[in-house]
Amino acid sequence: MDIRPEILVLVLACALVTVLPRVLPLVVLARVQLPALVMDWLRYVPLSVLAALLTLELMGTGLAGLIAIAAALAIAWASGSLLGTVVAGVALFRLLA
Amino acid sequence: MSAATFRSGARAGLPVVLGYLGIGIAAGVVERSAGLSYAEVLLLSTVLYAGSAQFVVASMLTLGNPAPAIVATVFLLNLRHLLLSAALAPALRKVPAWKNALIGLQLTDETFVVASGRSTLTAAWMAGLNLAAWSTWAAANLLGAALSGAAGDTRALAFALPCMFAGLLVLQAKAVQERWVLFAVLGVSAAVAGVLRLVSPGPQAIILSTVLGATAGLFAAQWTSAPKSSS
Numbered sequence: 001m002d003i004r005p006e007i008l009v010l011v012l013a014c015a016l017v018t019v020l021p022r023v024l025p026l027v028v029l030a031r032v033q034l035p036a037l038v039m040d041w042l043r044y045v046p047l048s049v050l051a052a053l054l055t056l057e058l059m060g061t062g063l064a065g066l067i068a069i070a071a072a073l074a075i076a077w078a079s080g081s082l083l084g085t086v087v088a089g090v091a092l093f094r095l096l097a
Numbered sequence: 098m099s100a101a102t103f104r105s106g107a108r109a110g111l112p113v114v115l116g117y118l119g120i121g122i123a124a125g126v127v128e129r130s131a132g133l134s135y136a137e138v139l140l141l142s143t144v145l146y147a148g149s150a151q152f153v154v155a156s157m158l159t160l161g162n163p164a165p166a167i168v169a170t171v172f173l174l175n176l177r178h179l180l181l182s183a184a185l186a187p188a189l190r191k192v193p194a195w196k197n198a199l200i201g202l203q204l205t206d207e208t209f210v211v212a213s214g215r216s217t218l219t220a221a222w223m224a225g226l227n228l229a230a231w232s233t234w235a236a237a238n239l240l241g242a243a244l245s246g247a248a249g250d251t252r253a254l255a256f257a258l259p260c261m262f263a264g265l266l267v268l269q270a271k272a273v274q275e276r277w278v279l280f281a282v283l284g285v286s287a288a289v290a291g292v293l294r295l296v297s298p299g300p301q302a303i304i305l306s307t308v309l310g311a312t313a314g315l316f317a318a319q320w321t322s323a324p325k326s327s328s
Contacts (some may be wrong), residue, residue, distance in 0.1 A: 001165040003134070003137050003140055004134075005219060007133065007140070007294035008175075009164070010168070011137075011141050011144055012144070012155075012169040014168055015145045018145060018178070018215060019201075021176050021178040021179040022201045022204045023182065023201035024182070025183035025186055026186050026187075026198070026204075027197050027201065029182075029188075030197050031194070032129050032256050035292070037315070040314065040318065041311050041315050042180075042183055042187070042268070043184070043220050044282050044311035044314035045113045045180045045181065045183075045184045045311050046184065046213045047282045047304070047310070047314070048285075048310030049306075049313075050206075050210065050265055050266040050269060050305040050311075051282065051283045051287045051290070052289070052290040052303050052306035052307050052310065053206060053262050053290075053303065054259055054262040054263060054266060055221075055303065055306075057258060057259040059200045060257060061256070062212075065259065068256065068260070069259055069263050072263040073266075073267055076263060076267035077265040077271075080144040080268070080271075081288065082113075082261070082264040082268065083112040083114030085112075085147065085263065086112060086264060087222075087262045088117075088255050089264075090254070090260055094253040097253065097319040
């Protein structure tokens with residue numbers, strides 16, 4: 001039930017190296033006007049990071065995962081509902097896997 | 098657009114909440130199996146609050162890795178938040194720095210994408226989104242820890258993560274007008290991630306893919322569009 005000292009130190013160290021990249025740009029860059037080119041580049045970051053994360057996830061899930069994600073993409077496109085996409089995707093993966 | 102209140106922020110976070118329930122339970126199961134106590138699971142999920150990093154911590158602890166190696170891996174893995182935080186900054190220009198710092202503390206891939214669809218954000222809306230996601234995450238981790246003995250297959254639950262990525266990706270993609278820009282970003286990012294995963298798997302794959310994908314989008318936009326007025 002207790003927190004071991006070595007685990008406490010480990011979690012705090014992990015949190016520190018996580019918090020810095022999370023917080024610093026928000027605090028610093030919200031103060032300055034970025035060049036238009038940088039703003040345009042930043043606009044593509046969400047799509048880009050999602051494509052990378054999804055690709056990496058899918059490379060470990062096999063055929064069932066690929067089918068379920070293909071369906072999830074179609075459902076998301078048709079419905080525009082994130083919630084419906086997650087529920088349907090998980091249910092389909094459960095059926096197939 | 099609905100008023101940017103705490104309540105509407107929390108409501109916008111509903112899909113993330115649901116996804117975090119699934120992934121959080123899976124994380125709790127894995128963390129408990131790695132020998133962490135309930136208190137340690139709570140500490141990890143509330144203070145570190147980073148899904149993929151928590152899976153990595155649990156698996157590296159199980160494998161007996163030394164703490165410095167675990168911290169270094171978590172650092173590399175979470176370095177991508179630099180990009181997300183920077184991308185969110187312009188929409189939060191009017192928010193005081195100390196509030197932005199608090200908002201940044203709870204920045205995740207999923208809440209970022211939910212928030213990045215909006216042109217202006219308020220601190221209250223972000224707090225609603227963040228606290229809904231954060232409290233769900235902690236509760237789900239604890240639930241997973243409690244279920245770890247009984248839980249059979251958590252793979253289906255953990256599949257909420259790629260489903261959430263897929264849904265968020267489509268929502269983001271719909272907002273991009275130029276088709277070639279979309280193809281460039283998605284194609285380059287996915288291809289780089291795929292190749293890196295095969296050649297040298299590791300947390301740097303996400304960062305490199307993201308940077309190259311966004312840069313490809315920039316080039317595609319410059320090439321395809323007639324000279325456009327800036328911003």
